[in-house]
Amino acid sequence: MKPVYKKPESLTDNITIYCPGCGHGIIHRLIAEVIDELGIREKTIATAPVGCAVLAYDYFNFDVTETAHGRGPAVATGIKRVLPDRIVFTYQGDGDLAAIGTAEIVHAAARGENITVIFVNNAVYGMTKGQMAPTTLPGQTTTTTPYGRDPSYHGYPIRVCELLSTLEGVSYLERTLIDTPANILKTKRAIKKAFIYQIENKGFSLIEILSPCPTNWKMTPSQAFKWTAEVMTKIFPPGIYKDKYKKGEK
């Protein structure tokens, strides 16, 4: 009998530490499926962030290194430059990428490093139990914005895709959701395209995924998925922000 569904080879059998309803599990699986489908597992090297996905090396069945908080794009630069025929991606959350690691992501993008960035935006510091993130929405309550994020006091959220879209070095930027099966498949297509671009030496890609954090948002998983679609998208609209190699354009 031919199996119609199985665990991707690119995932290990380890049990993750993620909370029920967390988006990381879906995103890990999508990456693993893409890597399996492209047949690149044995030449993929990833960087794990500091944040909820800090133990990513236990879940991915390929070479993974730890990084200091936010430094993934710099570490990935070092790896990719010395091993240009390997496939290198960073896996980063919003605190890692858009706060402490802002310089690293902007400059890796500006250099047009031929790497893929998977950016998981859940509008909160998850691992440290729910502080304000650089992507926390105006009005959103967190453990460090107990009265809600007030832009006049805490500043505004950072829109990473929009910010990076101004940089010449960037090839492909897309923001997606994982709230419905259709959007999960759309996210998978975006991840796959980003990896294909890297294989074809087309340069820097980043896929930003709006991902639920029911634990820290104090919601049920289904409420949280709904919140990504109904509330987060108002500040972070999904879509393709840049595609240098879109058919018909170049």
Add this chain to the structure above:
Amino acid sequence: MDKKEIKKLLLNGCEASAEGAIDAGCKFYAGYPITPQNRFPEYMSRRMPEEGGIFIQAESEISAINMVFGAAAAGVRAMTSSSSPGISLKQEGISYLAGCELPAVIINMNRGGPGLGDVTPSQSDYFQSTRGGGHGDYRTIVLAPWNVQEIYDLTYLAFDLADRYRIPVIVLADGMIAQIMEPVKRKKKKENLPQKKWALTGCKGRKPNSIKSLFLKPGVLETHNWKLARKYRKIEEKEVRSECYFCDDMDLLVVSFGTCARISLEAVNIAREKKIKVGLFRPITLWPFPYEELSKLAEKVGKILVVEMNLGQMIEDVKIANKNNARIFFYGRPGGGVPTPEEIFKEIKKI
């Protein structure tokens, strides 16, 4: 003419260190401009491509050391260089290199501090270099050259030590060595270095490798730290390096390192001409510090003069080595001050 064919070169300390790295098989350099070592990234930006290596001018010192982390994780001999304020910024990365047991070479052309300080030669980063420097319980090997030839030799050696012990190695020089030009004799260029089994190269034909310094399960980090400690004890047994001058017959021992030792040797020469019996002891490895070697000398002599270009940092190690109550004197020039041989000789005469 092809540089590879030339056995002897006239180089400044930055260039000599860079050539030492290249001859040791270094294929990756990332750095950031900071005086007095700007010649280093400039020189590497030309030499790395010539050698089939990678040069990256990073957006920050932090990024540079993390690029080195990535290249080292991928199994390549990798380095960065900077000067004191930049080295402070790199400490996070150095701690991760130490925790992850990744080999890398970091050159510090020490300038005056604290803060932005100045851009003149100093030895003010002795504590930072020899006591770990970043967060956590760790050591780095610290090599202290005293001239341009030696920064070539010690940079060359640093890569071997880094690989042998899977440890970051600091070469602690200063703005003087960075900028003076002297002849340098080259060593044999290393080619076809052995593959590193632990490196991240893609898991073809093997189980996936991971590199980490995070050990959350109770007791596992403690076990990891004890493993690091065993490595540090082995380095202390095998890698101590020092030199003595006129130490067979002396009434006073001068202890100094790097540029300051070189100037101190001139002062010792002046003293010897005047029939004053002074010797010089020069640690070459600042960690591991040559405690035993110095201890033996301290037993023979009643008086030690420590000379440093700082407020007195290595003197703490001299005190640890001094088990027989030799009297210890100190002469230091902080804030980028460089003593003359005559100044040091005056201090010798006072004792």
